[in-house]
Amino acid sequence: MRAFAVPLAVSAASLVVAFSASAQDxxxxxxxxxxxxxxxxxxxxxxxxxxxLEEVFHGHTEGGWYYTAYNFSAAEHGGTHLDSPIxxxxxxxTADAIPVEQMIGPGFVIDVRAAVAADVDYRVSxxxxxxxxxxxxxxxxxxxxxxxxxxxxxxxxxAAYMGTAERGAEAVAKLRFPGLGKDGAELLVAxxxxxxxxxxxxxxxxxxxxxxxxxxxxxxxIPAFENVGDMSALPPVGATIVALPMKIEGGSGxxxxxxxxxxx
Amino acid sequence: MRAFAVPLAVSAASLVVAFSASAQDxxxxxxxxxxxxxxxxxxxxxxxxxxxLEEVFHGHTEGGWYYTAYNFSAAEHGGTHLDSPIxxxxxxxTADAIPVEQMIGPGFVIDVRAAVAADVDYRVSxxxxxxxxxxxxxxxxxxxxxxxxxxxxxxxxxAAYMGTAERGAEAVAKLRFPGLGKDGAELLVAxxxxxxxxxxxxxxxxxxxxxxxxxxxxxxxIPAFENVGDMSALPPVGATIVALPMKIEGGSGxxxxxxxxxxx
Numbered sequence: 001m002r003a004f005a006v007p008l009a010v011s012a013a014s015l016v017v018a019f020s021a022s023a024q025d026x027x028x029x030x031x032x033x034x035x036x037x038x039x040x041x042x043x044x045x046x047x048x049x050x051x052x053l054e055e056v057f058h059g060h061t062e063g064g065w066y067y068t069a070y071n072f073s074a075a076e077h078g079g080t081h082l083d084s085p086i087x088x089x090x091x092x093x094t095a096d097a098i099p100v101e102q103m104i105g106p107g108f109v110i111d112v113r114a115a116v117a118a119d120v121d122y123r124v125s126x127x128x129x130x131x132x133x134x135x136x137x138x139x140x141x142x143x144x145x146x147x148x149x150x151x152x153x154x155x156x157x158x159a160a161y162m163g164t165a166e167r168g169a170e171a172v173a174k175l176r177f178p179g180l181g182k183d184g185a186e187l188l189v190a191x192x193x194x195x196x197x198x199x200x201x202x203x204x205x206x207x208x209x210x211x212x213x214x215x216x217x218x219x220x221x222i223p224a225f226e227n228v229g230d231m232s233a234l235p236p237v238g239a240t241i242v243a244l245p246m247k248i249e250g251g252s253g254x255x256x257x258x259x260x261x262x263x264x
Numbered sequence: 265m266r267a268f269a270v271p272l273a274v275s276a277a278s279l280v281v282a283f284s285a286s287a288q289d290x291x292x293x294x295x296x297x298x299x300x301x302x303x304x305x306x307x308x309x310x311x312x313x314x315x316x317l318e319e320v321f322h323g324h325t326e327g328g329w330y331y332t333a334y335n336f337s338a339a340e341h342g343g344t345h346l347d348s349p350i351x352x353x354x355x356x357x358t359a360d361a362i363p364v365e366q367m368i369g370p371g372f373v374i375d376v377r378a379a380v381a382a383d384v385d386y387r388v389s390x391x392x393x394x395x396x397x398x399x400x401x402x403x404x405x406x407x408x409x410x411x412x413x414x415x416x417x418x419x420x421x422x423a424a425y426m427g428t429a430e431r432g433a434e435a436v437a438k439l440r441f442p443g444l445g446k447d448g449a450e451l452l453v454a455x456x457x458x459x460x461x462x463x464x465x466x467x468x469x470x471x472x473x474x475x476x477x478x479x480x481x482x483x484x485x486i487p488a489f490e491n492v493g494d495m496s497a498l499p500p501v502g503a504t505i506v507a508l509p510m511k512i513e514g515g516s517g518x519x520x521x522x523x524x525x526x527x528x
Contacts, residue, residue: 026290026504031368037360039513048320049335053512056312056339065479066354068516071313073337075320080511090330096302100295100523215329240290244508244521247344248317249303252332257508257521259364 026240029263034146034197034229035080038255041156043201043227044078046164046171051079076253080227082245083203087252088211089218095251098223100244102194105142107239107260108132109231113150116178120163122149123181123205129188136237141192144241149178152199152230163206179205185216195243197225197258225256234260290504293527298410298461298493299344302519305420307465307491308342310428310435315343340517344491346509347467351516352475353482359515362487364508366458369406371503371524372396373495377414380442384427386413387445387469393452400501405456408505413442416463416494427470443469449480459507461489461522489520498524 036042042051051074058068076095077083085092110132116122124147133139154161163176177200180188185203188196196203196217203224204213217224225243243258300306306315315338322332340359341347349356374396380386388411397403418425427440441464444452449467452460460467460481467488468477481488489507507522 026368031364033364033511035511037511037513038515048333053514060354063474065352065475067352068350069312069340070512070514070516071337071339072512072515072518073335075335076333086332088329088331090324100297104290104295104523210327211329242506242508244506244523246510246519247297247299247301247521248334248336249301250317250334251302251336252334254336255510255519257511259368259508 026261029261032233032260032262034231034258034260035256036155036227036229038072038074038079042079043155043158043161044075045201046167046175047169048075048078050074076248076251077226080225080229080256080258082253082256083214083218083224083226084251084253085218085221085223087218088214089221092218093221093223095245095248095254098245103144103223103243103245105144105194105241106140106237107146107234107241108136108139108143109146109148109234109236109239111148111236112178113148116149116151120176120178121205121207122178124179124184125181126183126187129184132236139188139191139193143191143193144243145188145193145196146228146231146234146241147180147196147198148231149199151177152228155227162201175201175206177201177206179203179208180213182212182216185213189216189220189222193222195223195225197228197243199228199231200226202226225258228258234262238263290525293525296497296524296526298495298522298524299520300419300491300493302336302338302343306343307419307422307425308339309465310431310439311433312339312342314338340512340515341490344489344493344520344522346517346520347478347482347488347490348515348517349482349485349487351482352478353485356482357485357487359509359512359518362509367408367487367507367509369408369458369505370404370501371410371498371505372400372403372407373410373412373498373500373503375412375500376442377412380413380415384440384442385469385471386442388443388448389445390447390451393448396500403452403455403457407455407457408507409452409457409460410492410495410498410505411444411460411462412495412498413463415441416492419491426465439465439470441465441470443467443472444477446476446480449477453480453484453486457486459487459489461492461507463492463495464490466490489522492522498526502527
């Protein structure tokens with residue numbers, strides 16, 4: 001229904017250059033949903049209110065039509081969700097205020113599965129990111145960086161995924177899962193990335209007691225996506241990430257739907 | 265970081281043809297957020313549980329870092345939200361099961377502002393849609409059709425937007441706002457559209473007592489987007505709509521983030 005304004009005088013060869021690295025063609029390729037469903041198994045911090053769905057009506061009405069509706073409730077921070085900068089940064093962006101443009105962009109997927117398989121407490125370092133860049137090029141401003149720890153498949157087994165299935169304040173010290181280290185976060189801040197996602201319950205590793213990675217990102221108004229789904233179908237570079245959170249006014253986070261477009 | 269596989273032998277002129285009508289370039293153009301924020305003014309059906317945000321913590325922690333978090337609760341059907349087919353169709357798709365591809369696609373914006381200004385109970389008809397098609401071409405399969413009644417600006421004034429600010433079962437008969445008529449819905453079903461959105465509280469007009477438009481769409485597994493935001497910046501054709509709902513397993517709907525990409 002519309003055409004690019006491509007000057008007819010330019011050669012096909014120069015068009016290839018012009019379109020590479022920038023155009024993101026949604027008409028071909030495929031979409032991958034990186035979102036865990038909200039259900040009774042949705043992962044929440046041991047101290048957070050879990051997701052609940054309450055039936056309002058389900059069945060045939062007196063008027064003759066079928067009807068189903070529910071109410072729901074949860075903490076903002078559970079399931080596949082957004083951490084908005086204000087979650088760990090005074091005056092930081094709230095969930096409704098993060099520009100959409102910041103959460104849509106080229107995806108850079110850093111594979112740390114091998115390191116994590118050897119060390120559940122692994123923290124992704126600046127050196128890991130620099131090794132990725134040595135192979136794939138420098139991560140640009142506006143990138144959506146996703147950390148693939150390979151642990152999304154454990155999600156429905158909370159003890160395996162988080163280190164404990166216990167609930168309450170005493171369970172927090174038992175959390176064991178990998179995260180992004182402070183120096184890795186600082187490098188991504190320096191790169192000017194739009195957002196950082198991970199397939200674990202928190203961008204800080206489970207044993208963190210000072211949440212320094214949250215602070216490093218969020219004091220720079222960079223949001224985090226947590227409990228992201230299985231990234232195994234994503235290329236290291238070339239996908240387009242679209243991450244749209246529930247628009248909670250003043251929210252410190254909330255449910256996130258995150259999808260990736262992968263070219264053919 | 266990647267290039268289209270464009271054969272260098274083809275001419276620039278043929279490339280223009282190849283890219284028109286299909287390619288959706290996200291690297292230029294701009295994003296428009298069509299989502300009302302969830303806050304105390306968020307619009308809910310008079311009988312539905314409204315959105316509530318409960319503070320869990322806000323301020324500086326003993327550990328030294330700043331921290332904010334909330335819990336939230338609501339009915340699925342309020343604010344800018346999805347009606348999943350199962351909302352009005354037994355066995356219809358639930359919120360988590362609608363393919364992402366069905367909610368991302370080319371936007372077709374049908375402007376009925378003039379008719380609605382003259383009749384608050386206006387129902388968009390098949391004739392309205394055919395008039396749109398006579399000007400802009402037939403709406404294709406997979407289209408995201410948005411109905412612009414011009415009433416999104418009234419959203420924060422519930423009495424003006426819905427016809428009543430009262431709550432409870434007795435208020436339902438007082439609802440006054442435009443919607444999509446049954447024959448209009450049936451034409452969109454015939455077109456094979458992916459989804460239909462409107463800037464009112466319901467895809468059926470406020471005075472509906474049989475919800476025949478919901479039934480017509482949803483028995484064909486076509487979801488609706490309701491309380492969509494201001495569409496005035498959208499072209500009739502040429503935008504790309506991305507609508508991502510909260511992934512509530514088994515849900516009949518839920519909070520929706522809907523954005524539009526408009527080319528330069």
